[in-house]
Amino acid sequence: MRKLLLLTVFSVSCLITWGQDAGVKDMKSQSDKTLVNDTSHHSGWKKGGLFTLNVGQGGSKNWAAGAEKFSFTTAAYLSVYANKKAGKFYWNNNLDLGYAMVNTTSQGVRKTDDKIDLYSKAGYELSKSLSVAGVVNFRSQFTDGFDYDYRGKGYKRRISGFFAPAYLVVAPGLDWHPTDYFSVFLSPISARWVFVTNEPKSYYYPAGDPGPDGGGFEAPLSTFYGVDPAREVKVEAGAYASINFNKEILRNVSFKSRLDLYSNYLKTYRFTPTGPDQLQITEVSAKPQNVDVFWTNAIVMKVNKYLNVTYNFDLIYDDDVRQFGPNENAAGVQLRSLLAVGFSAKF
Incomplete structure (x- = not known):
């Protein structure tokens, strides 16, 4: 039995x-679906995306070596795409959104990442690996950013926000795509707009600088990005290049990278505060050799169906963003990175 x-x-x-x-x-x-282009996509729309949510928490009590009593971090990222093919015509659209914050006992809540990045490319194939194409790219952020030690006195001043700044590039050119995961787009002449339309002045002292103790006259926020606060928009014309890579480089490890380069052919301006809400504007001749750089990278390591390890690294250099150096009036390389573990979902 x-x-x-x-x-x-x-x-x-x-x-x-x-x-x-x-x-x-x-x-x-x-x-196992990834955001990498699928060679089986021959016609119609192909859509998908990846959402990740990462959290972390730390704490201490009577810790002799010194540590935050409490800290909490959270980061959310969404990357979606919608690509269309119809014969030799293609239209690829990608939207990357990201936001991250940290809350500590000593400093309170501060954001560590904030981005809106829409990249759209349409083209017509001249051959298997070469197309005539056009790119539209828009970048900005969701919420205000601050200098938490303004003038070295612990003051908090707004230095960025939604549409403060925002960048829009429109570029016609040639697209070389030897493989489905790598492409190089080149445009000898393109247009770029830099917007600072959301509170372009954002003075710490709205009624005017109180005097020498305040550290001198204040510069409007828009001038940090080379934009006249009276106009709120700067127009540039120059050469543009965009290099894209998106591939599963190892099993369960995907690497997505985009490098944008921009060389401005036009003259620019420098702004020096000379009094309360007064500026001296100096014309600067064109320097196309000072190439602006925007480089964004994301590595996603899949642990299982719902758990990922993600690493994001961004590098920016803009010759007109002059708020660095000992006098806070020089251009500099901007770096940002974030390593996190958390929930992920592909669709």
Whole structure:
């Protein structure tokens, strides 16, 4: 009787396993989807995305070596795409959104990442690896950013925000795409707009600088980005290049990178505060050799279906963003990185 019972249980287990096999394979194929272009996409729309949510918490009590009593970090990222193909015509759209914050006992809540990045490219194939194409790129951020040690006195001054600044590039050119995961777009002449339309002045002292103790006259926020506060928009014309890479470089490890280069052919201006809400404007000749750089990278390491390790690294250099150096009036390389573990979902 015991042998018959064991044989029955074994048979039922085999049937259940066989019946679930197709469902398990389907779930696995869905979880293995990536944002990398699919060579099977020949016509129509192809859409998808990746959402990640990462959190971290730390604390201490009576810690002799010194540590924050409490800290909490959270970061959310969304990357979605919608690509269309119709014969030799293609239209690729990618939207990257990111926001991250840290809350500590000593400093309160501060953001550590904030980005809106829309990249759209449409082209018509001249050959298998070369197309005539056009790119539209928009970049900005969601919320205000602050200098938490303004003038070295611990003052908090707004230095950025939504549409403060925002960048819009419109570029016609040639797109070289030797593989489905790598492309180089070149435009010898393109237009770029820099917007600071959201409170372009943002003075710490709205009624005017109180005097020498205040550290001198204040510069409007827009001048940090080379924009006249009276106009709120700066127009540039120059050469533009965009290099894109998006591939699973190792099993369960995907690397996505975009490098944008911009060389402005036009003259620019420098702004020096000379009094309360007064500026001296100096014309600067064109320097196309001072190339602006925007480089964004994301590495996603999949632990299982819902758990990912992500690393984001951004580098920016803009010759007109002059708020660095000992006198806070020089251009500089901007760096930002974030390593996190958390929940992820692909769709």
